[in-house]
Amino acid sequence: xxxxxxxxxxxxxxxxxxxxxxxxxxxxxxxxxxxxxxxxxxxxxxxxxxxxxxxxxxxxxxxxxxxxxxxxxxxxxxxxxxxxxxxxxxxxxxxxxxxxxxxxxxxxxxxxxxxxxxxxxxxxxxxxxxxxxxxxxxxxxxxxxxxxxxxxxxxxxxxxxxxxxxxxxxxxxxxxxxxxxxxxxxxxxxxxxxxxxxxxxxxxxxxxxxxxxxxxxxxxxxxxxxxxxxxxxxxxxxxxxxxxxxxxxxxxxxxxxxxxxxxxxxxxxxxxxxxxxxxxxxxxxxxxxxxxxxxxxxxxxxxxxxxxxxxxxxxxxxxxxxxxxxxxxxxxxxxxxxxxxxxxxxxxxxxxxxxx
Amino acid sequence: xxxxxxxxxxxxxxxxxxxxxxxxxxxxxxxxxxxxxxxxxxxxxxxxxxxxxxxxxxxxxxxxxxxxxxxxxxxxxxxxxxxxxxxxxxxxxxxxxxxxxxxxxxxxxxxxxxxxxxxxxxxxxxxxxxxxxxxxxxxxxxxxxxxxxxxxxxxxxxxxxxxxxxxxxxxxxxxxxxxxxxxxxxxxxxxxxxxxxxxxxxxxxxxxxxxxxxxxxxxxxxxxxxxxxxxxxxxxxxxxxxxxxxxxxxxxxxxxxxxxxxxxxxxxxxxxxxxxxxxxxxxxxxxxxxxxxxxxxxxxxxxxxxxxxxxxxxxxxxxxxxxxxxxxxxxxxxxxxxxxxxxxxxxxxxxxxxxxxxxxxx
Numbered sequence: 001x002x003x004x005x006x007x008x009x010x011x012x013x014x015x016x017x018x019x020x021x022x023x024x025x026x027x028x029x030x031x032x033x034x035x036x037x038x039x040x041x042x043x044x045x046x047x048x049x050x051x052x053x054x055x056x057x058x059x060x061x062x063x064x065x066x067x068x069x070x071x072x073x074x075x076x077x078x079x080x081x082x083x084x085x086x087x088x089x090x091x092x093x094x095x096x097x098x099x100x101x102x103x104x105x106x107x108x109x110x111x112x113x114x115x116x117x118x119x120x121x122x123x124x125x126x127x128x129x130x131x132x133x134x135x136x137x138x139x140x141x142x143x144x145x146x147x148x149x150x151x152x153x154x155x156x157x158x159x160x161x162x163x164x165x166x167x168x169x170x171x172x173x174x175x176x177x178x179x180x181x182x183x184x185x186x187x188x189x190x191x192x193x194x195x196x197x198x199x200x201x202x203x204x205x206x207x208x209x210x211x212x213x214x215x216x217x218x219x220x221x222x223x224x225x226x227x228x229x230x231x232x233x234x235x236x237x238x239x240x241x242x243x244x245x246x247x248x249x250x251x252x253x254x255x256x257x258x259x260x261x262x263x264x265x266x267x268x269x270x271x272x273x274x275x276x277x278x279x280x281x282x283x284x285x286x287x288x289x290x291x292x293x294x295x296x297x298x299x300x301x302x303x304x305x306x307x308x309x310x311x312x313x314x315x316x317x318x319x320x321x322x323x324x325x326x327x328x329x330x331x332x333x334x335x336x337x338x339x340x341x342x343x344x345x346x347x348x349x350x351x352x353x354x355x356x
Numbered sequence: 357x358x359x360x361x362x363x364x365x366x367x368x369x370x371x372x373x374x375x376x377x378x379x380x381x382x383x384x385x386x387x388x389x390x391x392x393x394x395x396x397x398x399x400x401x402x403x404x405x406x407x408x409x410x411x412x413x414x415x416x417x418x419x420x421x422x423x424x425x426x427x428x429x430x431x432x433x434x435x436x437x438x439x440x441x442x443x444x445x446x447x448x449x450x451x452x453x454x455x456x457x458x459x460x461x462x463x464x465x466x467x468x469x470x471x472x473x474x475x476x477x478x479x480x481x482x483x484x485x486x487x488x489x490x491x492x493x494x495x496x497x498x499x500x501x502x503x504x505x506x507x508x509x510x511x512x513x514x515x516x517x518x519x520x521x522x523x524x525x526x527x528x529x530x531x532x533x534x535x536x537x538x539x540x541x542x543x544x545x546x547x548x549x550x551x552x553x554x555x556x557x558x559x560x561x562x563x564x565x566x567x568x569x570x571x572x573x574x575x576x577x578x579x580x581x582x583x584x585x586x587x588x589x590x591x592x593x594x595x596x597x598x599x600x601x602x603x604x605x606x607x608x609x610x611x612x613x614x615x616x617x618x619x620x621x622x623x624x625x626x627x628x629x630x631x632x633x634x635x636x637x638x639x640x641x642x643x644x645x646x647x648x649x650x651x652x653x654x655x656x657x658x659x660x661x662x663x664x665x666x667x668x669x670x671x672x673x674x675x676x677x678x679x680x681x682x683x684x685x686x687x688x689x690x691x692x693x694x695x696x697x698x699x700x701x702x703x704x705x706x707x708x709x710x711x712x713x714x715x716x717x718x
Contacts, residue, residue, distance in 0.1 A: 008485040012485060014481055015478040015481040016482070017478075017718075018477075019478050022471060022474060023473050092620070118608075118619065118623070121612055121613070121620065122609075122612040123613055134360035138530045169612075169613055170522065173596055178598060286689040321526070322529030323532055325533070
C-alpha cells in the first residue's frame with residue numbers, strides 16, 4: 001500500500017516539476033495591450049499601432065505606444081515586440097480601431113485573429129477612424145489611458161446614447177452570416193479630441209458609407225429595442241427634445257401582388273425634456289402627431305438610402321428569410337433595392353416634464 | 357459476488373447515467389450536428405434522447421432477465437463462449453477508446469485555451485494517478501466522483517443565460533425548414549454525446565434492487581437531454597449557421613461574451629469546472645473496461661487497471677493534433693451509433709431467443 005502512494009506521489013512531483021518550467025507570464029514582465037489601431041499603407045502592408053499602459057504609482061499610468069508596418073497582424077506584433085521593453089499580450093484588449101481606407105478594402109482578414117485568439121473576449125469594441133489611427137492613439141491624453149477612454153466613449157454611447165449595440169461578436173457574426181450587413185461606430189479626431197461622428201455602414205466586410213449622427217438615432221430605433229434615447233424635433237414655432245425614449249420595433253413581411261412588402265412598426269414611449277416656444281402642454285397632441293409623422297417620414301427616407309446603397313444593416317433579408325419559406329437569396333438581392341418598405345409609428349408622449 | 361458494501365442505491369443510477377453522458381461532447385457538439393438539419397438541428401436532440409431512452413429500455417429488458425446481469429454473461433449466454441469472448445473484448449476496447457477520446461479532447465482544450473506550452477505527459481502523470489485512486493478501490497468511489505461530476509458543473513447552467521442578450525431568434529427560424537428525415541440524420545450525429553450510458557451494461561449488478569432502477573435511468577437521460585437541448589438552443593440563437601460551421605468549441609465561445617469585474621475570461625473558470633465532469637467520464641469508462649476484462653478473463657481488476665492507465669497514457673501522447681483527434685471522435689461516434697441501434701437490439705433478440713429455447717428445454 002505504502003509503495004503505491006509513494007509512486008503516485010512521485011508521479012505528481014515529476015508532473016509539477018516539468019510543468020513548472022512552462023513559460024510564465026509574470027504581471028511585472030508583460031505589457032497588456034489595451035488598444036490596437038491599424039492603418040492602410042499599401043496593397044499588402046498595414047501599419048499597426050498598439051497602446052499598452054504601464055503603471056507608475058498609485059493611480060498614475062503612462063501609455064506606451066509602439067508602431068510599425070507589416071503585412072499580417074501577428075507579423076506586426078512580432079516587430080512591435082522588438083521595440084517593447086516587455087512582451088506585448090492581448091488579454092486586456094478593449095478596443096481595436098481600423099482606419100477607413102483599410103475598411104474599404106475589407107476587414108475580414110484583420111478580424112480573424114481577434115476571433116481566433118482565445119485570450120480575446122468577444123465584447124471587444126471595434127471602431128472605424130477617419131484619418132490615421134496612429135495619429136489618434138498618440139494624441140489621446142486621458143488620465144485613465146487610451147484603452148479605457150475609447151472603450152468608455154463607445155460603451156456609454158451605446159448604453160445611454162444613440163449608438164446601436166455593436167461589438168466584436170455582433171460584427172463578426174454579421175460578416176459571417178452573409179445576410180446582414182454590419183456597421184461600426186466611426187470616430188474622428190477633432191481639435192485633438194476623439195469624437196464619434198456617425199455610423200460606418202458596410203457591405204459584407206467592406207466600408208461603404210457613413211450615416212450622420214442625427215440619423216443614427218433613427219437607425220437604432222429601427223434596428224433594436226431602445227431603452228433610453230433622445231430625439232429632437234425642430235419646427236417653425238417651437239423646438240422640442242424628447243428623452244427617455246423607449247421603443248420597440250416589430251417587423252412584418254407581407255406578400256402583395258406577388259411582391260414582398262416589409263412593414264416596420266415602431267412603438268415609442270417618450271418624455272419631453274426641452275421645449276422652446278409657446279403653448280407647451282396644450283400642444284401635446286400636436287407635438288405627438290408631429291413626432292409620429294416625422295419619425296415615420298425620416299425612417300422611410302433612411303431605409304430608402306440604405307436600399308440605394310444596397311446595404312442591409314437592419315437585417316431585412318434576415319427577417320424575410322426567417323418568416324417567409326419561399327426565400328431565395330439571389331432573387332432577394334435583386335429585388336432589395338426596389339422593395340417596398342414602410343414604417344408605421346405609434347407614439348406615446350407619457351410625460352411633459354415639470355412645466356406646463 | 358458483489359457484497360452489500362460495494363453496491364449503491366438505485367437512485368444513484370440517475371447520477372451515473374447523467375455523469376457518464378455529459379462530457380467533452382457538450383463543448384462542441386453544436387457544430388457537427390448541423391450537418392444535415394442546419395438550423396433545425398436543435399430539434400434532433402430530443403429525438404436522440406428519445407432514442408436513447410428506447411435503448412435503455414432494451415438494455416434493462418435484457419439485464420433484468422440475465423443471471424448475472426452484465427454484458428459478459430449476456431454475451432456468453434447469447435453468443436456462446438468464443439464469439440462472446442471476442443465481442444466482450446471488442447466492447448472493452450471500445451470503452452477504453454472512449455476514455456482516451458475524452459481525456460485527449462479535454463487536454464487539447466487546455467492546450468488551446470489555457471496553456472499552449474503545457475507538457476502533455478506531465479499532466480497525464482498528474483491526472484492518471486487520480487483516476488487510479490478512483491477506480492482502484494470500490495465502485496462507490498466512482499459513484500461519489502460521479503455525484504460531484506453532476507452537481508458542480510450544473511452550476512454552469514446559469515452562465516448560459518448571459519449570451520441570451522445577443523440572441524437572434526431569426527437564426528433558427530423558420531422551424532421545420534428541413535425534413536424529418538434530415539432531423540433524424542442529425543440526431544444520429546448527436547448520439548455520440550450520450551454514449552457514456554453504455555457503461556450501464558457493466559455497472560448494473562452493483563445496483564441495489566436493480567430491476568426497479570429503470571425509472572431513474574430514464575430520469576437521468578431526460579436530464580441530460582434537456583441539458584443538451586438547452587445548450588444547443590442557446591448556441592443556435594447566439595450563432596448563425598455560418599459561424600457554427602467555422603467554430604470548433606461553440607460552448608466555450610458562448611462564455612467568451614461573459615466579462616465579470618473579477619474575472620475577465622469566464623472560459624478559464626468553465627474549463628476548470630468541467631474537469632469535474634470529465635473525471636467521472638474517464639473513471640467510469642476505465643473502470644467499466646477493467647471490470648469487463650477482469651470478469652471475462654478472471655484477472656484481478658487492479659492489475660488490469662495498471663495496464664489500462666498505461667495504455668491511456670501512451671495513446672494520449674500518440675494523438676497530437678486536431679485532425680487526428682477529430683478522426684478519432686468521428687470514428688467512435690460512428691461505431692457507437694451502430695453499436696447502440698443495431699448491435700444492442702440484435703443482441704437483445706438473440707438473448708431472448710436463447711432464453712426461450714432454454715426454457716423449453718428445461
